[in-house]
Amino acid sequence: MNGILLNLLNGSLLNGFQLNGTLLNGTLLNDTLLNGKSLLGRMISYFDEINWDLMFKATRETLYMMGVSLLFTIILGLALGIILFLTGPGQMLQNKISYFVLSLVVNMLRSVPFVILMILIMPLTKMLIGTSIGVQGAIPPLVVAAVPFFARLVEAALREVDRGVQEAAQAMGATKWQIVWHVLLREARTGLIAAVTITAITLVSYTAMSGIIGGGGLGDLAQRLGYQRFRTDVMIVTVAFLLVLVQVLQMAGDALVKHFSRK
């Protein structure tokens, strides 16, 4: 694993240097690197101690926790967001009491810090999936924390939809459900994709805190090994992995928004 990384770095750096001119020639760079005498060589050997299997296991755990909780968050949050929107002031199913109650619940959940929420709902977690620890046990608190957040983003995205278009559909004899499905969700799709992106990234950072209940993942690794056992090398690599993950999510989200935008 180490060797692969080294070669990879070596190859790309080599190209970079060659492009830059004649600072170093290829063989020279190679020799110095392998002897571990140059600054670069020392930098790379700094990561020799890292257990890459652990690293990739943690990455898989993070992706799993994020993926599964994101899926449930989208399903539940979309439904809650639509209901919030529809019962809101001036909307199709306007209902002051429902809107107030839903709003209050959402705000309450959002005001509790994730770490606390996780501990608070442990009984619920246990009831739902039989355990309140580990990667599995982390999913319910992640969903409970992300659903109200995502629902608010959905509500905001739906509010952006031109009222006139809803009225046009209504004038055509569309049912309420048709208006939600064919007009609201369709017209709000770029806003909804952006909302999913933000939620996915938020979930990545929440997973870091699930280490407390043995949730695992990159954030947990950074904290247990990196911070508590002074393994700065592990800290640096996990943070780099998280950065790449967040970057990839954001870029994918932006690309989808661009693809679906008709403005």
Add this chain to the structure above:
Amino acid sequence: MFVLIELIGIDKEYRAKDRIVTALQHINLTVEKGEIFGVIGRSGAGKSTLLRCVNLLERPTNGKVLVGGQDLTSLKEGELQKERKRIGMIFQHFNLLSTATVEQNIAFPLKLSKLPKKEIAAKVASLLELVGLSQHRKQYPSQLSGGQKQRVGIARALASDPDILLCDEATSALDPQTTESILELLKDINTKLGITILLITHEMGVIRAICDRVAVMDQGEIVEVGDVLDVFLKPQHEVSRQFVSEVADSIDSSAFYNGAGSGGRILRIIFRGEQTYEPVLYETVKETGATFAILQGTVSRMKDTPYGQLVVELRGSDADVDAVVGGLCSRGLEVSVLR
């Protein structure tokens, strides 16, 4: 004549925070099958509210809305949705789906009605043809001009073969030339497809170009209703007079002539229909010993009806002048003595 839309005793109140806004009061209105009926009024007069009461986008506080003899206010939601498919609607700001292409927008009401794909495609193709947008069918609304967007709106409204087309300021966001072409299209739709049109506008030009009858609204009430030509030539209400005077070739028959001419009798003569192009005035005057001077005049068209207005001063003996007035009246012209 068959009455298609009948509004009976409509009131509409909006509850704002601390007060009640009366948008419509005692509205009674009938629209006959096949006509183009215009409602004109200033901004805030209640035109949109009135129009939206016809398909119950807005539910009146009091009163009945009869469409084809059926009281829409008594229908359940599902039945109302079915009836709405028979009433097309177009809007000032078009209200198209921004995420749908031209053809998807036109297909939209058909998709809602769950028509088979094949039927939808055929229908959409013929509608694209009708509004002249066949080349633009794959484009999105953001790529179209205002006039093209309104054509999409019209095609979409016609997709479910409605009997009625409601137009809410359909040309108010368009430039004069585009307005003209859209009005032309609406007129075609009315004559060729036999669709009854109820439109609202704040522009007298729109009324004059395509409407058969007009209602003038002011502060939530209808203050005058009649054939467009009648209202145009002889407005009864102050608001109607203001709208008429906004049109370039209207004649101001009030104070203007008091100092004009040489003391003869001043007449206002109104020609309607084909008579407008006949030498009626000359022939009438020729039979007597009188002469005349034209002080002001216009010849124009109201929708497809030619009409003319002349303000003339007759000179000659009282007997001759009386004979001219009598002669004009007996030839079917409307004559009023201004002085």
